[in-house]
Amino acid sequence: MTDTLDSGPVLAADGRPLKASLNRALRRQKMRSMMLIAPLLIFIMFTFVIPIGQMLFRSVENQIVSDVLPTTTQMLHDWDASTGERPSEDVFAALTKDMMVAVEKKEHTRLGSRLNYETTGISSLFRKTGRRVDDMGEVYTEQFTALDPTWENPVFWADLVALPDAAAALPQTLAAYASFSDTIISEDGDDPREEQPWNTVYLSLYQDLSAASAADLSALPAEVGVAQAAVGGFETQNLGDAFTKIDKDWSSVEVWETIHTYSPDFTNGYFLNSIDRQKTADGSEWRGEQQQIYLTLFVRTLIMSMTITISCILLGYPVAWLLANLPMRTANLLMILVLLPFWTSLLVRTSAWKVLLQQQGVINDIVVWLGLVADDNRLALINNATGTIIAMTHILLPFMILPLYSVMKTVPPTYVRAAKSLGATNWTAFWRVYFPQSVPGIGAGSILVFILSIGYYITPEIVGGTKGVFISNRIAYHISSSLNWGLAAALGSILLAVVMLLYWAYDRIVGIDNVKLGG
Amino acid sequence: MSNTGNDGAFVEFERVQKSYDGENLVVKDLNLSMPKGEFLTMLGPSGSGKTTCLMMLAGFETATHGEIRLDGVSINHIPPHKRGIGMVFQNYALFPHMTVAENLSFPLEVRKMGKSEREEKVMRALGMVQMQDFAGRRPTQLSGGQQQRIALARALVFEPELVLMDEPLGALDKQLRETLQFEITNLAHQLGITVVYVTHDQTEALTMSDRVAVFDDGRIQQLAPPDELYEAPQNSFVAQFIGENNTLEGVVKEIKGNTCIVQLDNGDIIDAIPVNVTAVGERTKVSIRPERVEFDKGRLQADAHTLKAEVLEFIYMGDIFRTRLRVAGMDDFVIKSRNAPDQTRLVPGQQIEIGWLPEDCRALDA
DSSP states (O other): OHHHHHTSSOBOTTSSBHHHHHHHHHHHHHHHHHHHHHHHHHHHIIIIIHHHHHHHHTTTBOHHHHHHSHHHHHHGGGOOGGGOOOOOHHHHHHHHHHHHHHHHHTOHHHHHHHHHTTSTTHHHHHHHHHHHGGGTTHHHHHHHHHHOGGGGOHHHHHHHHHSTTHHHHOHHHHHHHHHHHHHIIIIIOOOGGGSOOOHHHHHHHHHHHHHOOGGGGTTSOHHHHHHHHHHTTOOOOOHHHHHHHHOGGGGOHHHHHHHHHTOSSBOSHHHHHHTTEEEETTEEEEOOGGGOOHHHHHHHHHHHHHHHHHHHHHHHHHHHHHHHHSOHHHHHHHHHHHHGGGGSOHHHHHHHHHHHHSTTSHHHHHHHHTTSSOGGGOOOOSSSHHHHHHHHHHHHHHHHHHHHHHHHTTSOHHHHHHHHHTTOOHHHIIIIIIHHHHHHHHHHHHHHHHHHHHTOOHHHHHHOTTTTOOHHHHHHHHHHTSOOHHHHHHHHHHHHHHHHHHHHHHHHHTOGGGOOSOO | OOOOSOTTEEEEEEEEEEESSSSSEEEEEEEEEEETTOEEEEEOOTTSSHHHHHHHHHTSSOOSEEEEEETTEEOTTSOGGGTOOEEEOTTOOOOTTSOHHHHHHHHHHTTTOOHHHHHHHHHHHHHHTTOGGGTTSOGGGSOHHHHHHHHHHHHHTTOOSEEEEESTTTTSOHHHHHHHHHHHHHHHHHHTOEEEEEESOHHHHHHHOSEEEEEETTEEEEEEOHHHHHHSOSSHHHHHHSSOOEEEEEEEEEEETTEEEEEETTSOEEEEEESSOOSTTOEEEEEEOGGGOBOOGGGSOTTOOOEEEEEEEEEEOSSEEEEEEEETTEEEEEEEEEOOTTOOOOOTTOEEEEBOOGGGEEEEEO
16 A cells, blocks of 8 residues: 555556556447447437527628628728718719629518618618619610720620730729629629620720820720720719619618628627617617517516416415325326326317317306406406416426425325324424425426426417517517517527526526436 | 313323224224323334324324323323424424434424524534534435434424423434434433334334333234233234234133133143233143243253244344244244354254243233
């Protein structure tokens, strides 16, 4: 013993350090257990974790604006909305070029819908503009071709942009031509050498030639020099006015502000929307009273989930107690009754509640028959919060009873007997001795019921009407109807965060060790 | 609330019967009377009704028929929490969510006792079981023996006059059990409390009790002090159940005052004292304790009947020798002899003659 103490690490029989030997021996075990869980892990990774991660990522993702309008968003950087003026001509020129590409790629409608979530009307604005954008800058095309028909020749264009000196002298033209050729190749499969460039290319040429000096163009074909001499006298088109003519919204600061605000690749806009705020140029502000819905829905979801959880505790506790204390045979029968709802489709159960709870339904009929309620004053039990609470309490009750039962089953009856023999009344014995030991079951059941109900969708959808729907119904609406997935993702992320927060709070207050599903 | 019991009796069962299903009686006609301060053990095999009796006394079961009296007052209709009887359970039943001190304080709290008084009593009770240092622990942090001590202290802390114990040492190892047996009896006598103790361990019953009630088939088979129970069993069940016992079967041939002659089934004749045989010709089981059998002719009475025996097995057990013999055609006759310097060690195959004093051989019911 003493020599191992002197010579540092303990050695195994073969002279290696014992720790290393142990690790090596355990590694195979670990590998084997990893192999056993690998299929499920991979399955969960690909079908659950990654898709959910992607979905959550959508809540901040906003690349569509800068993807579809790359130059416009760049140019718009320096624009100041507070002047109340629409952006400069350069921005409109960039918009023309971006729109031209977007229309050919049919992306402008998608962007329109995206921005329409923020400011209504943008969708139709983009659609309308998309139909007319190819006329923009036509005045320059006509003047260039009138000056020299060579400008109509696709081959001449293709050769011109291929010249090594063109890049420095005609940067915008080259960029516009590149978008033109890329787009027609990828979208229509056309050859740029056979197609006359778009008007936007001529517009760019005009811009380049207006800015260039004769010396810059000396290496290019003579036609370019001639054109440069002539552009000074060209008739010009005010693009801003032209766009405004298509739709007066293009002069509206609000539209431009929306594009400007949503130019970055990532945005907190969806999250702001989720809490009834809207993004403005400098920060955010509350939405109008009429438009606020999400905070109300979140609060309602939380309050109703808590109500459902509490009703489940109140209704489930005595049943679980009976289950745990009755003789085996009776208890088994009762257990089947508790489990019976699991064997029935959720939809069927919820629909049954619709039948039971409606104004002309069974429950109202009975209450009226008993004379508790006048016939002309039947209870509104459905299509409101009451309906949701009743139906969901029923549906989630087994999730409360089962953990409670399995915990109560482990509390020996001798504890209560001991308490009574020590002088405690039935109530004291229950409250001071039995109840504290069943708390872990209440904890487990409550977490289960609360988390299930906070994300419940089908039942509130069917019996909730407008006053009894949850945030999840709104999320579903944005996923499947409005297709505003970003907002749905943001709402979902907030819901997830709230659940995590409550779980953390529960752990701090009650302790997660105090949760037992049995044993 | 009339005092109808025997004078001086503290706990009384009078014609008590108990049935759970309305078909079978678990306790049949129980009559028992205990003076104050007695340590009485209910001993019996499982299913003999002893625990049911204890539960009826504690109030967790109601008697189907008969009356149970405590200090002369019928308690049949008094709920358990008003009986003021201390109880120690088999699995200790310490409340796991309370500390040791809180467990002990519980019976005092429900009695609305003041805080300082409670603390004083709790510490005194913990002192009785030498567990003062463990007041702040949770029951799960204690060993089985420590938990049992706490359970005992909790049953005593509110100073009940009667304490019930339901196999309290069943889950402990042998050594600890012996220590605690000693502590429990000491404490009971010191405090002058009356104890009803249930066990199926006969050694425990014999060493601890003032009197032992042997239960079988819902009846008390014999109620007697330990020595009487061992040496003078009233029937063959008690003789079999308490200690080791040799049984020989036969027919009563002759009864002369307090001795009788029994002819065994193989024709041999032996002396015995008639305990519950009354007539000649009756079948009987004769019971002889292994340590009362002699194989040294010099120690027997001159006219004693002897039996031929063959030694089958000799077991050296340290303090004693245990020898198995074939007697009267049976292979399981055992004799025990003290390991003394002059003791003969029998050899398997040896033919010997055995005999006994007539008063050690009891002719019981068949």
